[in-house]
Amino acid sequence: AQSVTQLDSQVPVFEEAPVELRCNYSSSVSVYLFWYVQYPNQGLQLLLKYLSGSTLVKGINGFEAEFNKSQTSFHLRKPSVHISDTAEYFCAVSPSLLGGTSYGKLTFGQGTILTVHP
Amino acid sequence: GAGVSQTPSNKVTEKGKYVELRCDPISGHTALYWYRQSLGQGPEFLIYFQGTGAADDSGLPNDRFFAVRPEGSVSTLKIQRTERGDSAVYLCASSPGQKGETQYFGPGTRLLVL
Numbered sequence: 001a002q003s004v005t006q007l008d009s010q011v012p013v014f015e016e017a018p019v020e021l022r023c024n025y026s027s028s029v030s031v032y033l034f035w036y037v038q039y040p041n042q043g044l045q046l047l048l049k050y051l052s053g054s055t056l057v058k059g060i061n062g063f064e065a066e067f068n069k070s071q072t073s074f075h076l077r078k079p080s081v082h083i084s085d086t087a088e089y090f091c092a093v094s095p096s097l098l099g100g101t102s103y104g105k106l107t108f109g110q111g112t113i114l115t116v117h118p
Numbered sequence: 119g120a121g122v123s124q125t126p127s128n129k130v131t132e133k134g135k136y137v138e139l140r141c142d143p144i145s146g147h148t149a150l151y152w153y154r155q156s157l158g159q160g161p162e163f164l165i166y167f168q169g170t171g172a173a174d175d176s177g178l179p180n181d182r183f184f185a186v187r188p189e190g191s192v193s194t195l196k197i198q199r200t201e202r203g204d205s206a207v208y209l210c211a212s213s214p215g216q217k218g219e220t221q222y223f224g225p226g227t228r229l230l231v232l
Binding site for chain 2: 004006032036042043044045046049051090092094096104105106107108109110111
């Protein structure tokens with residue numbers, strides 16, 4: 001079984017400031033990691049994902065995340081945010097090819113609401 | 119191309135009634151997932167289809183919930199004897215079917231049980 005903890009429920013930040021949204025996970029099997037974003041009144045959209053290889057993953061809209069296996073973390077970062085980044089962000093995991101199950105059921109964290117102020 | 123669509127976008131019903139929620143996945147996607155998102159929470163897995171069969175229904179909360187995908191495309195989530203606690207946004211996602219592949223989400227159906 002897997003669980004995901006997003007350490008901040010809300011993160012307020014000023015425009016052009018850097019931001020980090022924290023995510024920790026727990027799993028008894030190897031996992032893939034994802035960040036999804038949900039803009040107001042829109043569906044979930046994939047920002048980026050880690051499957052294997054380089055632990056630094058770049059996604060859309062200037063976001064990146066770093067997989068840290070020893071700390072079981074997958075924090076999301078952006079060096080300079082825009083007003084349009086205001087949204088709710090979800091970290092998620094699914095069992096990997098080595099994870100013992102045969103499909104990609106996602107386990108989500110509780111979400112972090114990022115609010116960018118002018 | 120067309121994304122995942124869900125109908126209706128909103129559904130208001132009375133306690134005890136039966137509801138059906140529909141999901142049209144992306145054409146050619148063999149994997150289909152249903153999730154439920156309660157207010158202030160992340161989505162929670164309900165059921166997974168690979169083709170026509172429900173490969174994992176372990177997330178369905180009780181036997182009032184049932185889902186079908188008879189032709190391997192459109193799926194319907196059915197809730198009998200609705201309760202106020204069923205109020206949530208029901209999300210559908212589809213993917214090509216392999217682990218690690220992106221799941222594409224629909225806009226959701228917001229269900230309110232009065």
